[in-house]
Amino acid sequence: MSTRNRELLNLGFAAIVASAAFASVSIVDTGLVTARWLGYVGVIFGLYLIAHLVARFTVPYADPTLLPLVGLLTALGLTVIYRLGPDDARRQAVWIALGIGLFAATLFWLRFDYRVLERFKYIFGVSAVVLLLLPSLPKIGHRVNGVNLWIKVGPLQFQPGELAKIFLIIFLAGYLRDKRESLARGRLKDLGPLLVIWGAAMLVLVQTSDLGSALLNFGIFLAMVYAATGRLVYVGVGLTLFLAGSAALYSTLGRVQQRVTVWLHPWTDQKVYCSINGKLDFRQNCDSYQLVKSLYSIANGGYGGTGLGKGTFKTVDGTQLIPYLNTDFIYSAVAQELGLIGAAAVLLLFMVFVARGMRIALIAQDGFSKLLATGLTFGLALQTFIIVGGVLRVVPLTGITLPFVSYGGSSILSNFLMLALLMLISNRAAATAVNR
Amino acid sequence: MNRQITQVAGLAMGLLIALIVATTYWQTWARPALAERQDNAIQRVAQFKIKRGLILSPSRVLARNREKQVGGQTFYFRRYPQGKLAAHVVGYSTAARARTGLERSLNPILTGSARSLTSLVDQALDKLNGKPIVGDTVVTTLDLNGQRTALGALGSACGAVVALDPRSGKVLVMASSPSYNPNDVERNYGKIERIKADCTPASPLLNRASQGLYPPGSTFKVITASAALQSGKFTPTSTFVDPGYCTVYGKRVNNFDTGRPFGSLSLATALQYSVNSVFCNIGLDLGARRILKQAKAFGFYERPPLETPESERLPSGLYKGGRLYDPRRDRDVDPGRMAFGQERLLVTPLQMAMVAGTIGNDGILMRPFVVSKTVTPNGKTRSRTRPTKIRRAVSPATARDIAAMMVRAVQAGTGTAAQIPGLEIGGKTGTAETGVAGNNTTWFIAFAGEPGQKPKLAIAVVLQNQSLTGGATAAPIARQVMQALLTPTANP
Numbered sequence: 001m002s003t004r005n006r007e008l009l010n011l012g013f014a015a016i017v018a019s020a021a022f023a024s025v026s027i028v029d030t031g032l033v034t035a036r037w038l039g040y041v042g043v044i045f046g047l048y049l050i051a052h053l054v055a056r057f058t059v060p061y062a063d064p065t066l067l068p069l070v071g072l073l074t075a076l077g078l079t080v081i082y083r084l085g086p087d088d089a090r091r092q093a094v095w096i097a098l099g100i101g102l103f104a105a106t107l108f109w110l111r112f113d114y115r116v117l118e119r120f121k122y123i124f125g126v127s128a129v130v131l132l133l134l135p136s137l138p139k140i141g142h143r144v145n146g147v148n149l150w151i152k153v154g155p156l157q158f159q160p161g162e163l164a165k166i167f168l169i170i171f172l173a174g175y176l177r178d179k180r181e182s183l184a185r186g187r188l189k190d191l192g193p194l195l196v197i198w199g200a201a202m203l204v205l206v207q208t209s210d211l212g213s214a215l216l217n218f219g220i221f222l223a224m225v226y227a228a229t230g231r232l233v234y235v236g237v238g239l240t241l242f243l244a245g246s247a248a249l250y251s252t253l254g255r256v257q258q259r260v261t262v263w264l265h266p267w268t269d270q271k272v273y274c275s276i277n278g279k280l281d282f283r284q285n286c287d288s289y290q291l292v293k294s295l296y297s298i299a300n301g302g303y304g305g306t307g308l309g310k311g312t313f314k315t316v317d318g319t320q321l322i323p324y325l326n327t328d329f330i331y332s333a334v335a336q337e338l339g340l341i342g343a344a345a346v347l348l349l350f351m352v353f354v355a356r357g358m359r360i361a362l363i364a365q366d367g368f369s370k371l372l373a374t375g376l377t378f379g380l381a382l383q384t385f386i387i388v389g390g391v392l393r394v395v396p397l398t399g400i401t402l403p404f405v406s407y408g409g410s411s412i413l414s415n416f417l418m419l420a421l422l423m424l425i426s427n428r429a430a431a432t433a434v435n436r
Numbered sequence: 437m438n439r440q441i442t443q444v445a446g447l448a449m450g451l452l453i454a455l456i457v458a459t460t461y462w463q464t465w466a467r468p469a470l471a472e473r474q475d476n477a478i479q480r481v482a483q484f485k486i487k488r489g490l491i492l493s494p495s496r497v498l499a500r501n502r503e504k505q506v507g508g509q510t511f512y513f514r515r516y517p518q519g520k521l522a523a524h525v526v527g528y529s530t531a532a533r534a535r536t537g538l539e540r541s542l543n544p545i546l547t548g549s550a551r552s553l554t555s556l557v558d559q560a561l562d563k564l565n566g567k568p569i570v571g572d573t574v575v576t577t578l579d580l581n582g583q584r585t586a587l588g589a590l591g592s593a594c595g596a597v598v599a600l601d602p603r604s605g606k607v608l609v610m611a612s613s614p615s616y617n618p619n620d621v622e623r624n625y626g627k628i629e630r631i632k633a634d635c636t637p638a639s640p641l642l643n644r645a646s647q648g649l650y651p652p653g654s655t656f657k658v659i660t661a662s663a664a665l666q667s668g669k670f671t672p673t674s675t676f677v678d679p680g681y682c683t684v685y686g687k688r689v690n691n692f693d694t695g696r697p698f699g700s701l702s703l704a705t706a707l708q709y710s711v712n713s714v715f716c717n718i719g720l721d722l723g724a725r726r727i728l729k730q731a732k733a734f735g736f737y738e739r740p741p742l743e744t745p746e747s748e749r750l751p752s753g754l755y756k757g758g759r760l761y762d763p764r765r766d767r768d769v770d771p772g773r774m775a776f777g778q779e780r781l782l783v784t785p786l787q788m789a790m791v792a793g794t795i796g797n798d799g800i801l802m803r804p805f806v807v808s809k810t811v812t813p814n815g816k817t818r819s820r821t822r823p824t825k826i827r828r829a830v831s832p833a834t835a836r837d838i839a840a841m842m843v844r845a846v847q848a849g850t851g852t853a854a855q856i857p858g859l860e861i862g863g864k865t866g867t868a869e870t871g872v873a874g875n876n877t878t879w880f881i882a883f884a885g886e887p888g889q890k891p892k893l894a895i896a897v898v899l900q901n902q903s904l905t906g907g908a909t910a911a912p913i914a915r916q917v918m919q920a921l922l923t924p925t926a927n928p
Contacts, residue, residue: 282475295470302464335459385454
């Protein structure tokens with residue numbers, strides 16, 4: 001069977017699973033067994049069919065599992081978002097459509113050779129830093145929940161950090177391919193650019209007070225440096241610098257400080273200072289409210305979950321229990337309704353994606369492609385770890401999205417861009433192998 | 437470069453595996469502890485998706501459900517049609533506050549979670565079909581007419597009335613004053629906080645009938661007299677000389693009414709007129725531990741068994757520094773004062789009703805109960821309470837002798853205010869002085885029935901902050917409640 005036919009088959013499997021999820025939510029929602037949900041499934045499956053046809057035309061040899069995996073993750077995310085608020089789901093569906101549009105456009109544009117990107121690596125590098133700093137600029141910057149992550153131009157809101165991440169990976173892939181020989185030899189003067197990047201990361205951290213995105217970008221950077229040079233000393237120095245920098249800034253970054261306190265001691269037996277209203281209260285009723293309520297939500301799922309559409313996310317008077325449930329905390333909704341089995345299955349989907357992505361990096365022929373695939377794949381894994389780990393109290397909680405699952409336009413668009421790049425790399429690697 | 441890429445891939449996989457491990461931790465190991473936490477709103481919400489069983493009295497609905505649709509889900513909120521009438525026994529179940537009363541202690545039954553395996557399978561099927569879980573109905577033994585009479589008679593006084601059938605232990609009245617309307621707990625809690633009564637704080641939520649501890653005063657003489665007869669050292673005709681006081685540790689302890697020494701009198705007469713000096717001397721003779729042993733036979737030093745929550749039932753006995761205190765040696769307490777109900781003795785009305793009931797029931801203490809049966813949603817009886825004997829507290833002869841003395845106290849003694857024509861009533865008054873005028877705790881305990889038959893009713897009435905005696909304040913209330921419960925015309 002050809003690669004693309006396998007992709008179509010996989011998409012069919014994904015559609016069956018997604019249909020079951022849609023049907024379940026629809027039945028719980030209306031109390032009736034109707035075929036209304038078939039319409040929704042049809043629209044989403046149609047979109048992915050278009051993506052598949054574009055891939056058939058542009059990247060015939062590309063990995064056949066990535067697109068179905070993404071299809072399943074977005075459909076699952078959409079189901080949970082619909083269950084939490086149908087209006088958001090409609091918007092999310094539009095974003096998925098736009099994301100597939102971006103995916104198709106990228107494939108068309110770069111179908112002959114994506115390696116032209118390498119030529120513009122410095123433009124990507126500078127753009128990444130600018131994009132990261134944009135939200136902290138006056139006028140267009142928009143502060144949400146104490147973190148500068150958004151820009152607002154007229155009615156449009158955008159989270160440029162998501163795009164910046166991809167630009168940064170493209171830059172690093174190009175730059176490290178250039179310098180990996182000299183870096184591997186460990187010449188001190190080549191450390192300069194690394195220090196510049198570290199400085200930029202610190203600057204971004206101070207400007208946005210967003211530990212999550214700083215950690216994500218710096219982690220991707222370190223992973224790529226290691227992949228390029230094979231020298232652990234860079235990772236060690238980098239981590240030390242990052243930790244030292246964060247520690248030095250710790251006392252001035254109230255937000256970060258609070259997040260760490262909440263992480264270490266979410267529950268208190270005595271009333272403590274509450275930074276939200278300035279009064280004394282138990283921390284679980286105040287600063288760590290979100291985290292604690294989310295843990296209750298996850299725990300409520302148990303092994304099998306409450307079932308899609310049957311979880312408890314509101315109090316009896318209809319107020320939302322967990323703020324930002326369909327973005328940062330979507331995992332705790334998934335974990336409650338699908339239980340350990342379902343949540344682990346979602347994480348396994350991510351693991352399959354990561355395995356396929358890393359395989360692409362392994363079979364790619366040139367250094368740029370290898371580093372690009374490594375960076376993109378590791379970025380996905382690390383981002384998943386930071387947000388889900390934050391929700392699970394493995395690491396301090398920072399607000400970033402769960403790729404392909406969370407509600408949010410910027411996130412969906414940039415993740416489809418990532419998917420397009422991985423498929424381009426994969427296509428080229430497989431095509432070379434076939435032609436040889 | 438492939439070696440490094442493999443290592444980075446390993447790290448990425450490791451991070452994701454860590455997430456699966458962490459998810460497993462929260463969803464399995466940590467799950468029970470998180471579910472228990474007070475601030476876990478999910479658990480509270482889940483309870484409101486269950487259609488709780490009803491709580492009934494033999495004739496009326498005490499707690500029912502009101503369906504409400506919120507965001508596409510059906511929730512069941514509690515309504516208490518009888519308001520404050522049975523508030524303390526039934527308790528409340530709300531979203532804003534924890535549960536109390538039977539709503540709390542019988543939650544597993546009312547929510548259907550205490551069921552057998554077969555019905556749990558049915559329950560799982562219902563869940564799949566989208567039907568709500570329906571709990572079992574609880575039928576109480578409360579007599580609402582008696583409850584109404586008791587609360588009415590208590591009026592603005594702080595106090596409690598407990599009435600039970602001594603032959604079975606069936607609780608008919610458990611009233612605490614001031615009461616509150618459980619329907620106000622969810623949305624109008626301020627109204628409950630503003631309730632006023634003849635004591636401060638008014639504590640309307642406190643179930644004084646089983647949670648209130650009061651000095652027993654002379655009602656304790658029933659226990660001392662029982663110990664005296666059981667010891668074989670005394671008989672009802674044993675004679676004493678009353679000088680109007682008694683000397684303990686070189687100090688004079690006066691009778692309640694010091695102006696009138698009785699001179700020579702029998703034990704029976706001493707109980708009839710509640711003569712302190714006689715009981716004081718019996719106490720000195722028997723010693724504290726012998727009397728306490730008799731008290732324990734009546735149920736002291738253990739929480740009276742009842743279906744209400746454990747925290748809402750307190751044991752009676754000697755208290756020291758807020759804690760139950762069981763002296764190891766006789767000389768640790770003053771037996772003379774203890775014998776007539778002083779000396780840090782604290783008792784609950786429920787316990788004293790059990791004492792009166794035991795005397796009326798030929799010396800056999802029955803296990804009190806307020807739930808007669810539980811019924812499944814489709815009308816089948818799931819369980820029925822059978823009267824259970826706790827133990828024999830005194831010999832039948834002692835019980836008959838004490839009962840006769842108590843009958844005399846009502847016929848021509850301290851408790852004449854409790855007389856009801858056509859009924860034979862035996863009672864004992866109690867007045868515990870705090871030394872401050874208008875601050876007495878007054879008591880009346882009694883049993884009642886048709887002459888020549890076993891008593892059908894035992895009662896205990898306590899009142900706080902009184903300026904008169906138990907015979908003048910508590911006995912009339914007991915009479916009203918007994919009349920309501922025993923006179924057929926007043927009990928439709």
